[in-house]
Amino acid sequence: MDNQLFPIFLQLNHLRTLLVGGGGVALEKLTALLRNSPQASVTVVAKRLIPEVRAFVRDYPSVQVFERAFDDTDLDNADLVVVASNNPFLNAHIRQESRKRHLLINVADKPDLCDFYLGSIVKKGNLKLGISTNGKSPTMAKRIKELLDESIPDEIDETLQYMSELRDLLKGDFTDKVRELNAHTASLLMSKRTHGNTGR
Structure with a gap:
């Protein structure tokens, strides 16, 4: 199960x-x-x-x-x-x-x-992720926590703050706001990936 x-x-x-x-x-x-x-x-x-x-x-x-x-x-x-x-x-x-x-x-x-x-918790400012193995392996949950903690940049909180401010500024109905926020999120993630790869 x-x-x-x-x-x-x-x-x-x-x-x-x-x-x-x-x-x-x-x-x-x-x-x-x-x-x-x-x-x-x-x-x-x-x-x-x-x-x-x-x-x-x-x-x-x-x-x-x-x-x-x-x-x-x-x-x-x-x-x-x-x-x-x-x-x-x-x-x-x-x-x-x-x-x-x-x-x-x-x-x-x-x-x-x-x-x-x-569960194990990953916390980066306002971002908080909970990890569960359904009680099967707390040790594995801790290892996954360590992996995510290293992978997610501390600057993610600045991005969250920006998205919160942007949401308050957007006009239109709910669908329009979701579409606009999704577009901004995609561009931000792409920028992070590109920036991360240039240093390798």
Whole structure:
């Protein structure tokens, strides 16, 4: 079966995320969440926190940390749940309680318990690309991320800004605007390719 995941980009600064866990995997999840959405409201619940987690969250005032065992009531104020626990019984329990509340959940390294995955991200200014292997190979996703990160020029953000300004200036109906924008996009890409090839 092919990849049937539906890709979306969430405005985490408008949602409340619960993260259960305080170890190395939790740090990876926190890094992914907050590097992409620095203003995200995240509540971390864990019996023990590694020093790296404590140090990381100091730079994010929107993160609350509770060093204690998970309680079902922690889900009451959540919109999204991320679990980074190595306790299979706790993982299954949180999954069950989350479904009762109609909350979307991600359980680290447990695709069968996940409603969504945290994919690899390529970010160049306002351009953001999400990469998914349908949970088959996170390592491959990271390699593809590295390839795209090297291939897409940092100047792409200037192009996006130009296209945004151009869109606001265009007149005519929707079809005319799309046709004009497509023409400009094609010429810009051709210019980038030509410019890139002249240096070889």
